[in-house]
Amino acid sequence: MSTFSLSDVATGEAERGSALAGKLREAAPGLAAALAWAAFGASCLVREDVGDWSRTTDLAISAFVIAALILVAGVAASHLGRVGAAVRKRSPWLIALGVFLSLWELATAKFAWLPLPFFPPPQAIIEVYTDDLPKLLDSVFASVKLQLGGYVIGASIGFVTGVSIGWSTRIGYWVHPVLRFIGPVPATAWLPIAFFTFPTSWSASTFLIALATGFPVTVLTWSGVASVSSAYYDVARTLGAKPSFLVLRVAIPAALPHVFVGLFMGLGASFAVLVIAEMIGVKAGLGWYLQWAQGWAAYANMYAALLVMSLLCSGAITLLFKTRDRVLVWQKGVVKW
Amino acid sequence: MVAAAISDAVKAQFPGAAIDIAHVDHAFDIDGAELKVLDDVSLIVEPGEFVALLGPSGCGKSTLLRLIAGLDRPRSGSLREDDIGIKGPHPSRVVVFQDPTLFPWRTVWDNVALGLEAQGILKKQRHRVDAALDLVGLTDFRNAYPHQLSGGMAQRVALARALVNDPKVLVLDEPLGKLDSLTRIAMQAELVALWQRKGFTTLLVTHDVEEALVLANRVIVLSDRPARIKADILVDRPYPRHRGDPHLADLRRQILGLLGLEATW
DSSP, rough: OOOOOOOHHHHHHHHHHHHHHHHHHHHHHHHHHHHHHHHHHHHHHSSSSSSTTHHHHHHHHHHHHHHHHHHHHHHHHSSTTTHHHHHHHHHHHHHHHHHHHEEEEEIIIOOSSSSSTOOOOOHHHEEEEEESSSHHHHHHHHHHHHHHHHHHHHHHHHHHHHHHHHHHHHHHHHHHHHHHTTTTTTGGGGHHHHHHEEEHHHHHHHHHHHHHHHHHHHHHHHHHHHHHHHHHHHHHHTTTOHHHHIIIIIIHHHHHHHHHHHHHHHHHHHHHHHHHHHHTSSSSHHHHHHHOOOOOTTTTHHHHHHHHHHHHHHHHHHHHHHHHHHHTTSSHHHHOO | OOHHHHHHHHHHHHOOOEEEEEEEEEEEEEEEEEEEEEEEEEEETTTEEEEEOOTTTSSSHHHHHHHHHHHSSSSSEEEEEEEEESSOOTTTTEESSEEEEEEHHHHHHHHHHHHHHHOOOTTTTTHHHHHHHHHHGGGGGGTGGGGGGGGGHHHHHHHHHTTTTTTTTEESTTTTTSSHHOOOOHHHHHHHHHHHHOEEHHHHHHHHSHHHHHHHHHEEEEEESOOOOOOOEEEOSSSSTTOOOOHHHHHHHHHHHHOOOOOGG
C-alpha cells in the first residue's frame, strides 16, 4: 500500500500513472480469467437449451461464483499470500478453461453444432455427478479395491523375483526363460483363460493386474540389481558384511531407482488391464460403468466416468512419484511429475 | 632375548598387525589368455609400519592390495595377518579405494556407520561413528548426502568409514589420486597424523614418488607387469617431513631411476 502526502501529488502524477499501469498489467491475466469464466456463465444463459437438462442455471451460477472468486484473487493477489500467487500462476490455464467451457456450452446445449447425444453439454455431466453419485462412488470403490490388490500383489512378487534373479545365477537359470516366455505376452491375452480357470471374476482380474504389474517390476528390479557396481560390494565386504547385508543394504537400495521405473511402467500396464477386465468380466468398477453407460446410450455418464478415471489414474501416478521423491531423496535431479 | 623383548614392546605399543606375503603369484584370464600380474612377491610388513607400494601404472599394485584385503585369492603363495592365513575380507583389514565409493543413498553418518552395522554392533557403539566423524572433521556434515560433498570431503568420509572399525591394517589404494594438489597435501598430513595416533599398519599403493616418500617408513618399488619387488627402501626420516629435505630428494632420484625415469629428473 502506498501513501501519498500532499506535496507528493504534483510531482508524483506521472509516477502514479505508471504505477497504476503496472498494477493493471499485473492484474490483467486474473481479470481476463474472471472474464472468461463470466463468459462461460453467460453462455449458459444466453438462450434456451436445445435439450432437457436440469442443471443449466446451477451451472451458470457456479461459473459466476468462480469468476468472482478469480476476480477477487487476481486483484488482491498480493494480500492473499500463497492462494493469490497460485491463482496468478494459473491464470493462463483458467482463461483457456473458461474459453473452452464457453465454446463447449455453445456448441452443444445452445446451438447443437456437435451432434447430440454423443457430445453432451457440461450441465449434463454435472447432472451425472449430482444425480448418479452413489453408483459412481460404488464403481470408484470397486475399481480402487481391485487395482490396489492386484498391483500390490504383482509389485511384491515382481520385486522379490527381480531381486532373486538379479542376485542368484541359479534362480536366474530357472526363472529367466519362464520370464522371457510369459512376460512379453500382453496380460489381456490371458483374459479368456483366466475367467474360466479362476473361481471368481474378481480373483481372475486380480491375477491379470498382478501379471501386468509384475513383469515390468521384475525386469527392472533385476536389471537394477545386476547393474550395481561391484565396488559397493567390495567396500561392504571389507567392512565385514555378510551376504544378507549385501542383498538388503547394498543391492536393494542401489537398485531402487530402477525399481521405481518398473513400478511406474507396471502401474500404466495394470490400468489398461483393470479397465478391460471390468468391461468384460467384472460386474463392478469404472470400466463396467463405462460399458453400462454405453449400453444405455448415456453418453454424459461415460464422459463423467472417464473424467473420474483420469483423475484416479493421474492421482495414483502422482502418489507413486511422491513416494519415489521421498524414498530417493538422495538422488539428484529426479523428474518432477 | 633382547630382540624378543623389543618386539614385544613394539607389539604392545602398536595395535597394528604384521602382514606376511610369501611367494605370491597371481594372474587374470582375459579372453582365454593368461595375464600374469604378480610374480613371486614376498614381503614382510612389521606391525605399525607405513609401507608404500610404488610402481608404474597397471603393474599389479592394486591386485596385491585386493589379495591382502582378502577380496581375491592368489593363484599360489600365501598371505598371512599375524600368522593367520587370509581367507577372505575381514574388518581388521579395511580398504580405502581410489574412488570414495560412498553409498549415495546413505547420509555421511550412515556411510561411516556401515562397518559397525554390517557387524551388528552399531546399536551399542554409535559413539564410535561420532568419534570417527570428529576425527576427520566432518561432524557438521553428518546429515549430508554424498552428492553434496566435495572430492576431498568424500574421501575423508571414506577414511572415517574405514577408521571407525579400528582396523589393524589400513589398506589404501591410491586414496588421494583424484584430489586436487592442495587438498592432497593437506590430506597427506592428516593421514600421517592419524597413523601416528592410532598405530595401525598402513599399506599405501601410489604412483606418486613424492607422496610415498613423505608418508612411508618403507617404500617398495615394483617392476612393470608382472610385478616383482625391485627394491625395498627404508625412509628413515622423522615426521613431519619436508618436501625439500635433501635426503628425500636423493631417494626420489634413486627411485625414479629404478622406474626408468632418470632422464626426466
